[in-house]
Amino acid sequence: xxxxxxxxxxxxxxxxxxxxxxxxxxxxxxxxxxxxxxxxxxxxxxxxxxxxxxxxxxxxxxxxxxxxxxxxxxxxxxxxxxxxxxxxxxxxxxxxxxxxxxxxxxxxxxxxxxxxxxxxxxxxxxxxxxxxxxxxxxxxxxxxxxxxxxxxxxxxxxxxxxxxxxxxxxxxxxxxxxxxxxxxxxxxxxxxxxxxxxxxxxxxxxxxxxxxxxxxxxxxxxxxxxxxxxxxxxxxxxxxxxxxxxxxxxxxxxxxxxxxxxxxxxxxxxxxxxxxxxxxxxxxxxxxxxxxxxxxxxxxxxxxxxxxxxxxxxxxxxxxxxxxxxxxxxxxxxxxxxxxxxxxxxxxxxxxxxxxxxxxxxxxxxxxxxxxxxxxxxxxxxxxxxxxxxxxxxx
Amino acid sequence: xxxxxxxxxxxxxxxxxxxxxxxxxxxxxxxxxxxxxxxxxxxxxxxxxxxxxxxxxxxxxxxxxxxxxxxxxxxxxxxxxxxxxxxxxxxxxxxxxxxxxxxxxxxxxxxxxxxxxxxxxxxxxxxxxxxxxxxxxxxxxxxxx
Amino acid sequence: xxxxxxxxxxxxxxxxxxxxxxxxxxxxxxxxxxxxxxxxxxxxxxxxxxxxxxxxxxxxxxxxxxxxxxxxxxxxxxxxxxxxxxxxxxxxxxxxxxxxxxxxxxxxxxxxxxxxxxxxxxxxxxxxxxxxxxxxxxxxxxxxxxxxxxxxxxxxxxxxxxxxxxxxxxxxx
Numbered sequence: 001x002x003x004x005x006x007x008x009x010x011x012x013x014x015x016x017x018x019x020x021x022x023x024x025x026x027x028x029x030x031x032x033x034x035x036x037x038x039x040x041x042x043x044x045x046x047x048x049x050x051x052x053x054x055x056x057x058x059x060x061x062x063x064x065x066x067x068x069x070x071x072x073x074x075x076x077x078x079x080x081x082x083x084x085x086x087x088x089x090x091x092x093x094x095x096x097x098x099x100x101x102x103x104x105x106x107x108x109x110x111x112x113x114x115x116x117x118x119x120x121x122x123x124x125x126x127x128x129x130x131x132x133x134x135x136x137x138x139x140x141x142x143x144x145x146x147x148x149x150x151x152x153x154x155x156x157x158x159x160x161x162x163x164x165x166x167x168x169x170x171x172x173x174x175x176x177x178x179x180x181x182x183x184x185x186x187x188x189x190x191x192x193x194x195x196x197x198x199x200x201x202x203x204x205x206x207x208x209x210x211x212x213x214x215x216x217x218x219x220x221x222x223x224x225x226x227x228x229x230x231x232x233x234x235x236x237x238x239x240x241x242x243x244x245x246x247x248x249x250x251x252x253x254x255x256x257x258x259x260x261x262x263x264x265x266x267x268x269x270x271x272x273x274x275x276x277x278x279x280x281x282x283x284x285x286x287x288x289x290x291x292x293x294x295x296x297x298x299x300x301x302x303x304x305x306x307x308x309x310x311x312x313x314x315x316x317x318x319x320x321x322x323x324x325x326x327x328x329x330x331x332x333x334x335x336x337x338x339x340x341x342x343x344x345x346x347x348x349x350x351x352x353x354x355x356x357x358x359x360x361x362x363x364x365x366x367x368x369x370x371x372x373x374x375x376x377x378x379x380x381x382x383x384x385x386x387x388x389x390x391x392x393x394x395x
Numbered sequence: 396x397x398x399x400x401x402x403x404x405x406x407x408x409x410x411x412x413x414x415x416x417x418x419x420x421x422x423x424x425x426x427x428x429x430x431x432x433x434x435x436x437x438x439x440x441x442x443x444x445x446x447x448x449x450x451x452x453x454x455x456x457x458x459x460x461x462x463x464x465x466x467x468x469x470x471x472x473x474x475x476x477x478x479x480x481x482x483x484x485x486x487x488x489x490x491x492x493x494x495x496x497x498x499x500x501x502x503x504x505x506x507x508x509x510x511x512x513x514x515x516x517x518x519x520x521x522x523x524x525x526x527x528x529x530x531x532x533x534x535x536x537x538x539x540x
Numbered sequence: 541x542x543x544x545x546x547x548x549x550x551x552x553x554x555x556x557x558x559x560x561x562x563x564x565x566x567x568x569x570x571x572x573x574x575x576x577x578x579x580x581x582x583x584x585x586x587x588x589x590x591x592x593x594x595x596x597x598x599x600x601x602x603x604x605x606x607x608x609x610x611x612x613x614x615x616x617x618x619x620x621x622x623x624x625x626x627x628x629x630x631x632x633x634x635x636x637x638x639x640x641x642x643x644x645x646x647x648x649x650x651x652x653x654x655x656x657x658x659x660x661x662x663x664x665x666x667x668x669x670x671x672x673x674x675x676x677x678x679x680x681x682x683x684x685x686x687x688x689x690x691x692x693x694x695x696x697x698x699x700x701x702x703x704x705x706x707x708x709x710x711x712x713x
Binding site: 059060061084085105108109110113138186199200235306309 | 638663664665667672673674676678680683690692693700701
């Protein structure tokens with residue numbers, strides 16, 4: 001009955017339109033001018049609230065990439081291509097240059113393998129210089145400590161696994177390969193000081209190493225196993241100081257470890273969860289974020305037992321690291337597999353869920369969603385805020 | 396003869412009885428540990444991958460016979476840093492040296508205590524040690540001629 | 541990398557709560573897998589010059605389901621859904637010789653078996669029957685028991701990961 005009424009009204013409208021008087025003449029305006037097609041150029045330096053969001057493009061894995069987002073406006077600024085099994089982008093400390101260690105096959109997903117580091121200016125996102133590196137770059141779940149840059153931006157390190165373990169070093173200033181250095185038994189490079197790093201070894205020990213003035217890697221001090229075989233440290237620690245890293249185990253134990261001067265010392269051990277919260281564990285692809293100016297640690301937490309270290313977080317637990325104390329629990333509207341925080345004094349908190357294509361920009365105090373950037377490819381992995389040094393200078 | 400990918404012949408060689416004790420049980424446990432902690436890279440028969448993972452077949456015994464070689468076999472990162480206990484490593488190595496061969500004359504079994512001592516100081520740079528041992532091996536071969 | 545699918549799986553499972561495109565496709569995909577498997581597979585096998593290895597007669601369960609006992613530490617796409625089987629690579633792909641190895645308990649006889657999680661390689665991800673169970677898996681710096689690594693690094697064809705097998709090597713107890 002209602003439908004019939006609607007149809008008759010439509011018909012009435014149509015007949016009225018036919019009977020309507022002629023349209024008034026369009027206003028007199030200047031005609032549209034012919035246009036010139038241009039290409040956008042960006043700021044030379046990443047401002048504090050620009051953020052790179054990496055997409056491993058899991059089902060089309062030869063086509064990984066990173067999206068550059070202005071988190072203040074939610075605008076999509078541009079794309080940096082990444083190749084096969086894309087990990088992430090190393091951004092120079094001044095926020096002007098992006099370096100992308102990538103793997104490419106001559107026939108797309110097959111053929112001759114070439115690994116290169118490609119340099120992009122942030123201002124034009126155009127592929128520039130390229131340095132070929134040993135075709136041994138680890139193909140794994142993306143880990144930031146497989147592609148770190150020294151604090152001065154001089155050397156880029158790339159972790160290799162063939163299954164022999166080694167580190168390739170690229171001189172980012174001269175834009176050439178320094179060499180490949182074996183690191184048997186140990187993997188990942190967690191940077192300490194200006195030219196040092198810590199590696200994690202299979203027995204739960206740590207290995208110190210340092211680059212000399214030419215970029216050659218020299219192995220240094222070692223430790224006894226610091227973690228047990230039953231509850232290993234995850235390979236996703238977070239840097240909380242120039243030479244200090246905060247490690248979490250699968251079960252949620254915390255170890256704060258300092259590597260200053262090539263000496264390795266455990267500074268503190270505590271637990272993320274209280275005795276009555278033992279069901280809660282850290283998890284995800286990027287479970288930890290640290291905001292240096294406020295000393296706050298953000299951890300993705302979920303309820304689960306052994307073997308759930310990749311589960312996305314249902315909540316974000318916030319800690320005062322110096323006090324080893326939790327200060328807040330944030331319940332998430334949608335689970336998150338990655339968390340990050342901008343490094344400036346008025347920070348933004350970022351989360352994403354693998355498979356969601358959405359970056360959530362949040363208030364770090366309350367976790368409230370300020371805005372969402374949607375439609376970001378398919379398989380978002382690591383979130384990389386603008387570097388801290390860029391944050392200080394750029395506007 | 397090359398062994399097939401799946402280590403079934405082993406059961407025939409050692410007459411593996413999963414519930415038994417004694418040599419058969421020890422061999423089975425050693426094989427299980429090898430399968431879980433080694434063969435992912437070294438492959439079921441120890442052939443490894445050229446240029447990436449060394450071929451252990453017909454090699455381990457030569458290493459075990461050299462001064463420093465016996466120690467090297469345990470001090471390499473893959474053995475020392477494994478999640479196996481010291482006693483398990485000893486059992487595995489005693490089985491593996493025999494299996495890869497050639498068994499050196501007068502070979503004495505590794506003990507858990509020996510493994511404890513060796514793996515406490517595992518090799519962070521095994522490459523040069525390995526090169527030295529290979530050179531010594533080549534020299535021994537020349538002298539034997 | 542493919543090993544991050546726990547998150548994707550989580551999303552697919554909780555898709556009812558959201559409206560994401562991915563979640564919808566995930567559910568649709570699951571439906572198609574179930575309805576297609578029973579009708580198409582026998583035909584394919586009958587015609588094949590070299591059929592996929594079937595699971596062994598004394599096993600129980602559906603080898604195209606992530607819940608199948610052998611997959612207790614798998615993380616990737618099941619080759620059973622990609623033209624292969626739990627112990628066969630799909631046509632035109634190359635098995636990774638090197639891999640990681642774990643144990644799973646067979647509920648039928650209650651015994652633990654050693655399972656080799658060889659990847660099949662040389663074509664990009666199959667994309668079907670995503671399965672992520674991480675029982676006993678360790679971080680990447682403990683590689684012999686890590687499922688976060690692309691084990692296709694051992695192949696000639698290249699590292700492109702296609703799907704995962706779960707080959708029984710023998711009893712572990």
